[in-house]
Amino acid sequence: MADMTGWSVEALHHDLRQALRQDQVLYDSQSDHQRIVVFENETFGRVLTLDGVVQVTERDNFIYHEMLTHVPVLAHGAVRRVLIIGGGDGGMARAALRHDVEQVTMVEIDAGVVEFSRKFLPGISGDAFDDPRLDLQIADGADFMRETDGGYDVIIVDSTDPIGPGEVLFTDHFYGHAKKALTDGGILVTQNGVPFMQGGELTGTMRAFQSLFNDAYAYVAPVPTYQGGFMSFGWGTDSDARNVPLDVLEQRFRTAGLETDYYTPEVHKAAFALPGYIRRLIPGT
Structure with missing residues (x-):
């Protein structure tokens, strides 16, 4: 085996490894919940990993953040309140706050992620953490969703993969509580991994969404640092927002x-045109 000293090797999948060279390690700490590492890479800039799994990079985060935020917000058309579960790096909050909204509530389980993101990933969070419209809650996302009074027009689940702290965010109970927290016509979107490698994530979420929403579907975007091609995003709503005209x-x-650097209205519409292998992961399609 080649010497991988100085490389961050991701072992999310049992038979596939991704390695990014660590040109300089800026932060390496074990929090109460996970190991947090930030390092510099020539191609991707600053890279954040949690327990060795890439979460976000300076160079390609715009694709993920724009598509999980602008798609539901612009499809809805009258969003006042947004709820983000996860997203401790601040990138999702930054994208949501670019819209004319009254409030963005961000629920992050690990205060350590927020603290170091402000210091080491300012290019991702921008001034989001200082925006008076941001309501930052350090709490367990599942507990918050169960206890909230709701009233959210868009809920974005910016979770890690369904292992460790993020596992509970992929359950039927969690999605049921999220549905109750939405306003009439509200939209729930979720990150559902890379279907080529993690097809069960999308299928499980879609099965739950189909029991909750009139419109349960998915859309996609390619994020270079997430292994396996297209990344999928779950879509659940009782409205017809998916079919908003171009x-x-x-x-x-x-x-x-x-x-924007990735999102356009044309890309928005096209993102719901799923490749066959992804569409077949949605029960009944």
């Missing part, structure tokens, strides 16, 4: 005044 999305996009 011209309406274009108008909402112009009105929002967004400058």
Whole structure:
């Protein structure tokens, strides 16, 4: 075996490894919940790993954050309150706060992730943590969802993979509580891994969504540092927001005044056109 000293080797999948060179380790600490590492990489800039699994990088995070935020917010068209479960690096909050919303509540289980993100990943969080519209809650996302009074127009589950602290965020009970926390016509979106490697994640979420929502589907985007091709995002709502016409999305996009690097209204519509192998992971399709 080659000498992998100086490399971060991800072992998320039992038969596949991804390695990123650690040009400089900036942070390495074990919190109460997980091992947090931030390092520099020539191609991807600063990289955050949790328990050795890549969570976000400076260079490609825009794809993930734009698609999990702008798609539901612009599809809804009248969002006032957003709830983010996870997202301790601040990137999702930053994307949500680019919209004209009243409040973004972010629930992160690990205060350590927020603390070091402010210091070591300022390019990802921007000024999100200082925005008065951000309500930051250090709490267990499942507990918060069970106890909240709700009233959210969009809920974004920016979770880790369903191992360790993130496992509970993929359960039927969690999704049921999320449904109750939505306003009429609200939208729930979730990260559901890379279907080529983790197809069961999407199938499990879709089965739960189908019992809860009138419209349960998925959309995709390619994020280079997530192994295996397209990443999938779960979509659940009782509205017809998935079918908003392109011209309406274009108008909402112009009105929002967004400058994006991946999202466009055309990409928004196309993201729901699933490849056959992904569509077959959704029960009944």
